[in-house]
Amino acid sequence: MITIDYTDRRPLYEQIADKLAKLMLSGVFPPNEKLPSVRSLATELSVNPNTISRAYSELEREGYIYSVVGRGSFVSGTDAIIDGEKAKLTEQIQEEIKKAVSLGILREELEKILDEEYKEG
Amino acid sequence: MITIDYTDRRPLYEQIADKLAKLMLSGVFPPNEKLPSVRSLATELSVNPNTISRAYSELEREGYIYSVVGRGSFVSGTDAIIDGEKAKLTEQIQEEIKKAVSLGILREELEKILDEEYKEG
DNA sequence: TAAGTGTATTAAGTTACTTAATACACTTAT
DNA sequence: ATAAGTGTATTAAGTAACTTAATACACTTA
Numbered sequence: 001m002i003t004i005d006y007t008d009r010r011p012l013y014e015q016i017a018d019k020l021a022k023l024m025l026s027g028v029f030p031p032n033e034k035l036p037s038v039r040s041l042a043t044e045l046s047v048n049p050n051t052i053s054r055a056y057s058e059l060e061r062e063g064y065i066y067s068v069v070g071r072g073s074f075v076s077g078t079d080a081i082i083d084g085e086k087a088k089l090t091e092q093i094q095e096e097i098k099k100a101v102s103l104g105i106l107r108e109e110l111e112k113i114l115d116e117e118y119k120e121g
Numbered sequence: 122m123i124t125i126d127y128t129d130r131r132p133l134y135e136q137i138a139d140k141l142a143k144l145m146l147s148g149v150f151p152p153n154e155k156l157p158s159v160r161s162l163a164t165e166l167s168v169n170p171n172t173i174s175r176a177y178s179e180l181e182r183e184g185y186i187y188s189v190v191g192r193g194s195f196v197s198g199t200d201a202i203i204d205g206e207k208a209k210l211t212e213q214i215q216e217e218i219k220k221a222v223s224l225g226i227l228r229e230e231l232e233k234i235l236d237e238e239y240k241e242g
Numbered sequence: 243t244a245a246g247t248g249t250a251t252t253a254a255g256t257t258a259c260t261t262a263a264t265a266c267a268c269t270t271a272t
Numbered sequence: 273a274t275a276a277g278t279g280t281a282t283t284a285a286g287t288a289a290c291t292t293a294a295t296a297c298a299c300t301t302a
Contacts, residue, residue, distance in 0.1 A: 100214060105207055
């Protein structure tokens with residue numbers, strides 16, 4: 001479900017939180033769905049439970065999930081926020097692509113990046 | 122000339138290299154201009170000379186500057202600087218596209234932006 | 243009651259970054 | 273020639289964030 005990329009410079013908890021967020025946004029974990037328990041996900045990823053706990057804390061702080069002692073962690077509905085972020089990010093990307101064009105970066109270069117990032121991962 | 126932002130999560134050498142790069146691109150340091158010496162900039166920023174040395178090494182690796190023992194460090198020609206800037210912008214775009222993917226933005230949306238910006242004319 | 247849940251604490255280990263103190267070979271100015 | 277200034281390299285030590293490890297607690301569920 002999640003694979004850890006050890007070439008990634010970011011801390012594990014951040015990387016795991018990001019991938020979980022992506023899974024939630026892609027619908028693998030719909031709103032109110034129960035996430036894997038801290039201990040089970042730690043075992044699955046061969047990582048310390050504290051690391052998962054921190055990843056979940058970050059996700060909770062960002063509004064993606066909510067956790068209840070004794071019950072588990074659950075996906076919260078964040079669709080409105082996400083739509084806003086999408087629009088903002090899209091504008092940002094367009095600005096950077098404008099800079100790329102003026103610097104003479106070829107479209108093929110950017111297509112190559114799209115191939116990488118939209119590969120599955 | 123340069124101020125250090127201690128809320129920035131990146132390492133000092135990277136932050137300093139970035140700001141120097143921007144100064145070069147904005148023309149504050151024209152091609153072939155002599156940069157501050159490792160020791161003087163270290164003193165000015167209250168930072169260890171090794172940290173400046175590493176920042177300069179990064180800039181040299183990226184083609185922004187060239188260094189000569191006994192003489193100093195100098196801004197490279199415009200072409201080299203632009204190459205460095207291209208590399209940096211490409212990295213930035215890749216980061217944003219990563220975010221786009223995790224937000225569920227479809228590839229087609231980004232292709233549409235590319236169509237707009239790379240339209241001939 | 244037993245097992246599973248999130249959360250908290252303390253300790254130890256790891257890694258990258260940073261500082262510090264030197265040293266070297268070289269260039270420039272005196 | 274001498275002194276000062278240059279980039280670069282090395283070794284050591286310190287710092288901070290991250291990670292692992294071992295427990296413990298309060299709670300919920302089967």
